[in-house]
Amino acid sequence: MVNGTAAGGGYELALATDHIILADDGSAAVSLPEVPLLAVLPGTGGLTRVVDKRKVRRDHADFFCTIEEGIKGKRAVAWRLVDEIAPNSKLEAKIAERAREFAAGSKRNGSGKGVSLAPLSRTIDETSVCYGFVSVDIDRAARIATISIKAPEAAPPADIDGVVAQGAAFWPLQVARELDDAILHLRINETEIAMLVFKSHGEAAHVLAGDAILEANKAHWLVNEIRHYWKRVLKRIDVTSRTLVTLVEPGSCFVGTLAELVFAADRSYMLIGSRQGDNRPPPSLQLTAMNFGPYPMSHGLTRLQSRFQADPADVETAKDRIGSSIEAEDAEALGLITFALDDIDWDDEVRVFFEERTSFSPDSLTGMEANLRFVGPETMESKIFARLTAWQNWIFQRPNAVGEEGALRRYGTGVKARFDMTRV
């Protein structure tokens, strides 16, 4: 909800909100930036929000997007560009009134004591970022960051009161916050890293017990918030412009919520059996209710629905296996992983893949990965955040394409392009 005259970036910000009040001093207008197209193009996010989110009619949008002086007052309302207008004298009262209405309509009922979200405990050095349950190891030469997630050492609380008492220390909440922070840190501060490799370790039974709490208490306000938090963290991973790989090895705990990291990956590798000299049991996956609904991608499908679009019955087949331990060849047959490899092949296959992948044009990978991740239908949200965002994001304008040593300049010459390996 915003108010006041909103031109350019101001209106783009307003488009991100749920309710727009235009303060009507008689001349207030809304307009998009970069109009009238004499400079560069309004971003696709702004255009999409106008027609797909606010459902402004396409010909009205055509007019609006090309008029520098913007649209005023009643026409702005009639064309759905704003929700309402209010005279300046009544603006504050109108804002308060709308705020009360929206608050009253919220499903969050306002009861409950709340949980204090203390700052995360984090230590950063040259090659690592360490949190309580999440750690990141950075191999700068290889341009790979390995994100390891540790299962809780103890079983979760027996009841919801115990969860509330743990608060921010409740494992699913703490891991969601740590993972979110780690992904954002890598995206912003480690642009030369080409690939994120997810690993996990620890007691799978404790992760499963956490999922059981998240499912059994989903109507509870705190659990509801944690489920939505995980949904958003996983969506953030989906739109991360790095190659995502998940390695399922002995001692790992990719079960339930954590198994989403297997399905979010561009590729996953799982070891068949055990490694020579390692007496841990073969790795296994396990599915829970959390893989079948609460964590939709931006286009509205779960990662398994998106994965199994060729035959939706495969989702049902997977669902029937909730609770059973699924080893590598079984997981490959069910379509849950990309490759099941045995101990003899693992090291070479994974090494060659890593080396090859990190040599590719980072911009090309940004486009390709975004195209392949968001298969199937599109929603307003995916239209803004998914495939097109990667493609419009200057891929073809960057030096890797059009620079002196770029791919388009050198294509066909026999000389290899040289890439700036920074990911956008």
Add this chain to the structure above:
Amino acid sequence: MVNGTAAGGGYELALATDHIILADDGSAAVSLPEVPLLAVLPGTGGLTRVVDKRKVRRDHADFFCTIEEGIKGKRAVAWRLVDEIAPNSKLEAKIAERAREFAAGSKRNGSGKGVSLAPLSRTIDETSVCYGFVSVDIDRAARIATISIKAPEAAPPADIDGVVAQGAAFWPLQVARELDDAILHLRINETEIAMLVFKSHGEAAHVLAGDAILEANKAHWLVNEIRHYWKRVLKRIDVTSRTLVTLVEPGSCFVGTLAELVFAADRSYMLIGSRQGDNRPPPSLQLTAMNFGPYPMSHGLTRLQSRFQADPADVETAKDRIGSSIEAEDAEALGLITFALDDIDWDDEVRVFFEERTSFSPDSLTGMEANLRFVGPETMESKIFARLTAWQNWIFQRPNAVGEEGALRRYGTGVKARFDMTRV
């Protein structure tokens, strides 16, 4: 349906077909061009066809799109990259077998005499293209092409036998062919033209009578073909990277099928009442069954459904008006046109719009128009042909953006960008 080893562009071609047979000599493989991403990126059309059309699983697609040697034999089938493999010795027999099967499954029953599609009668000179019912006037200084469509001079045949007897001269078929040809001619040969302006003239009753035949005989093979032909022509207009404008003036006949040109336009203007000194009646629109189903856009919605996404009830309101004559202010209230203007304002409003629009960056318009036209859901088809195609189509790499005089170089300098006005 293709056969044989298909690498690079060959496999992209195969992806456009409905059935892929891989001739298995033991080493045949399919692969995408520009792999392994050391050069440029495989096009989004190829990537989208792999995952959205053939429904190859995203992690399999990730592997396939980055492996130079391609995917062979059984894995190509298991991963859905091809439909089947056939040994070379049995390939011809297999192709014949599949061709028979597909032919047998066709809803076209093969009966009927067929209609001869004689070459269109077309005359081209420096400023015009003339067909029987369609004419194009080109104003090179203004960079505008006006496409006029003439209603038939006589009523259509009374029954389907008469339609078959007219064959290619049946007005709806002839106009579809002429309009298709005109659009393609303009797209390919007149790249400096910024705007297509649709006009129509003639006896609306004859156009309506043609629509009535197309609806009453939709199960007839020829009528079925004509309806699909119009569907494709209108889709081609939707993806034409020129500003589309429809002017509804006295004497026009934008009814039924031709009214789709009002809804396909980026903007439409309709005159209120008559012009001074013109004794023709005020222009009116009329809707028919053809506006409510047979001509879906590439994303599966009719143009009216796409137009009225804010409130689907508006589609029903329009449907209730089938058969009634709708003048300008009524049409504006129903949302069928962008602006209703009276005689006093018309000339100035239209002139200013034309002048301003043709001064904008053509690449920016390509992106903006594609974004606004394809509002709402996306389908496999729209993913390939609609919005993203415009955006990835080098908008940001072209000289208008990054050239010495381009918008991105000059942005913020106070010096206006100079554009190459050629539309892509």
